[in-house]
Amino acid sequence: MSDAMFIPANPEPPLLPLPYPLPLTRAGLSGFPSPAQDYEGRTLDLNERLVKRPSSTFFMTVTGDSMVALGIAEGDLLVVDSAIEPRPGHILVATVEGELVVKRYELIGNRPYLTSANPAYRPIPAADLECQAWGVVRAVVHEYAV
Incomplete structure (x- = not known):
């Protein structure tokens, strides 16, 4: 996913x-x-x-199926706030080894992991890899085909 997928919120x-x-x-x-x-x-x-917070909010479109069990599907629009300090339980947009991902931040055995909501994907050990949180997902906009 390239930076072209990000749409910043209008500051006003x-x-x-x-x-x-x-x-x-x-x-x-x-x-x-x-x-x-x-x-x-x-x-x-x-x-x-x-x-x-308009100055720290951006929008992005989801690709993939790793978060479907949490109601985040391919094509959904995420509202992401980069000013929120990530805490366990938050859904994050992050880079892992240069790849952009949407995952839930969890502590497993006091170690940070980025986890999927699809059993086909294994938890990612955040401490062992180059990982950077870009923002916390505040909302998901899901459109129905009509």
């Missing part, structure tokens, strides 16, 4: 509020309420929701 993303309905429960009302009432005054901006 434009506001794009989209309708975000509030589920309402109505009891004891007579008549039929307007469906538009659910959309009144509530919006959601995905930049605001997913990009906490």
Whole structure:
């Protein structure tokens, strides 16, 4: 995977509020309420929701099947923050011996490993190889074919 696969977040993303309905429960009302009432005054901006630090956030598209059991599939879009300090349990984008990977950071017997969510791939001993974390995955965007 080359650097061309990385898309940096806009340092000042434009506001794009989209309708975000509030589920309402109505009891004891007579008549039929307007469906538009659910959309009144509530919006959601995905930049605001997913990009906490624009200057350290980038996007990348996933290739491969090593993280499928964690809901990360080929073609998914990752929101990655390079300002987060990696901790065990985090899903990371890292380089291992010059190859870009997406793996979970785990301690096994007090040693750091990068692990897959697919049993076809063995854990990578991070201490024994040239390994560098690029960022922590904050979100995964999965699109369905329609």
